[in-house]
Amino acid sequence: MITQPTYVLAFDFGGTKLAAGLVDISSGSISNLIRLPAPAEEGADACLQAMVKAGNTILQTCVIPRGNIQGIGISFGGIISDDRHTVVKSMHVKDWNNFPLPDRITDHFGIPAFMENDGNAAALGEWAFGAGRDxxxxxxxxxxxxxxxxxxxxxxxxxxxxxxxxxxxxxxxxxxxxxxxxxxxxxxxxxxxxxxxxxxxxxxxxxxxxxxxxxxxxxxxxxxxxxxxxxxxxxxxxxxxxxxxxxxxxxxxxxxxxxxxxxxxxxxxxxxxxxxxxxxxxxxxxxxxxxxxxxxxxxxxxxxSILDGSETLLGAAMLTTDFARP
Ligand SMILES: [Zn+2]
Incomplete structure (x- = not known):
């Protein structure tokens, strides 16, 4: 596992709800947590802007220098492409089809972003920090x-x-x-x-x-x-x-x-x-x-599960590690 403090900006986009936070993946601690309703009715661009705004708030208010953020992890509650670069379909956001979400997030923050569906992200979080950690x-x-x-x-x-x-x-x-x-x-x-x-x-x-x-x-x-x-x-x-x-x-x-x-x-x-x-x-x-x-x-x-709902955000953060690579 990871022994030195290593910080990741993590997003959990569930369709109707959005969570974002700064995760130290050496300990599984979450700071600067933001939870808000996702503006699903307003479409894909409004959802992207909500993620960007939440990420900006976290990066501006946290004590970790931007250069020390290792990456960005995104859990997406919907169908994504096999190569994980594209949202294929969201059940909640009507025009979020074939949308290159991680690339758009990378472009905005200048930090590499990785995406996975919510089931896989939650499994990785529970395995790394929850009931399955041994x-x-x-x-x-x-x-x-x-x-x-x-x-x-x-x-x-x-x-x-x-x-x-x-x-x-x-x-x-x-x-x-x-x-x-x-x-x-x-x-x-x-x-x-x-x-x-x-x-x-x-x-x-x-x-x-x-x-x-x-x-x-x-x-x-x-x-x-x-x-x-x-x-x-x-x-x-x-x-x-x-x-x-x-x-x-x-x-x-x-x-x-x-x-x-x-x-x-x-x-x-x-x-x-x-x-x-x-x-x-x-x-x-x-x-x-x-x-x-x-x-x-x-x-x-x-x-x-012992993580009481935070497994998805924690797993999103772990997408930046080799544990999520083939
Ligand atoms: Zn079925």
Whole structure:
């Protein structure tokens, strides 16, 4: 790992939110952190200007001389090109297609910039500074609005031809529900934040008036989502348990297939849906026991992210290192 203080300007552009900060990649400490809504509605140029403004503010207010900034790392929540030089598509910013974001950032700051998708960046952050920091081989799965993932193999971010880690779109039920990608029965279509919200709303509309789901939903009609689902599940709601069982069964099946293929030392789960870890870990554990080959459960550790949302920004900073190079 890196032993001397080494500073990187890091950006986490998630589509609707932007975070930026100065990261010391020898320690994983973040300073001069800025979080703001991304002006996605105003288009690509406004988003670029928001990043430039945040970066300028950090460089002007931090105590590190500009010449000591080693590089710039960008995590992008969308599809990027295999060579990582171009944003192919953003789901949130309508005209941000085929946009050379890192080159534009490099041109502005005069510091080399590197980009990666958010699943890969978060995996690298969790591996370098979080739950996976003592491993060589690790699978990271982030369950938030969508399901993102990334692989660190032999101590390096693994990209395949550029699209490795599309764990959310692994098919686990050919007859399953439609997914945002156009297929059916993907892991994301069963356990992502958007999917759990959809099934919770459907269950709430058909819920018995005496059920925990009905009571919680009636008290929070505008917040019927994955968080409320997990609360109802903890209170013994039958419909909520059915949604959780189906979702986490799909997730567990996907994890077990990946573990059988790759034999990693650790699988780390993160993202907003996993925040109530204690409530969910029995469902995940049950699947691991069920779907892994007999006797192989003890070969892989299951862990919860310990970085509480900062793994993506930290991973963006690590894109400037050899750990992110092929
Ligand atoms: Zn899909």
């Amino acid at each position: 491993t060589r081989d690790m699978l990271y799965v982030q369950i938030s609005t969508g399901v993102g993932a990334g692989l660190v193999l032999s101590g390096k971010l693994y990209r395949g031809q550029g699209m490795a880690g599309e764990f959310g779109h692994v098919t686990v039920d050919p007859d399953g529900p439609p997914c945002a990608c156009g297929k059916t029965g993907c892991i994301e279509s069963l356990v992502s934040g958007w999917a759990l919200k959809k099934y919770t709303l459907e269950a709430y509309q058909n819920a018995d008036t005496g059920s925990p789901l009905y009571r919680l939903g009636s008290a929070n009609p505008t917040q019927i989502d994955a968080r409320l689902l997990i609360q109802a599940y903890q209170e013994g709601d039958v419909a909520a348990a059915s949604i959780i069982d189906r979702g986490f069964n799909a997730l567990g099946m996907g994890i077990c297939n990946a573990v059988s293929l790759l034999d990693p030392q650790m699988v780390v789960l993160g993202g907003g849906v996993t925040r109530n870890w204690d409530a969910l870990v029995p469902a995940v554990e049950e699947c691991l026991q069920r779907f892994l080959m007999p006797g192989s459960r003890q070969r892989v550790r299951l862990a919860h």
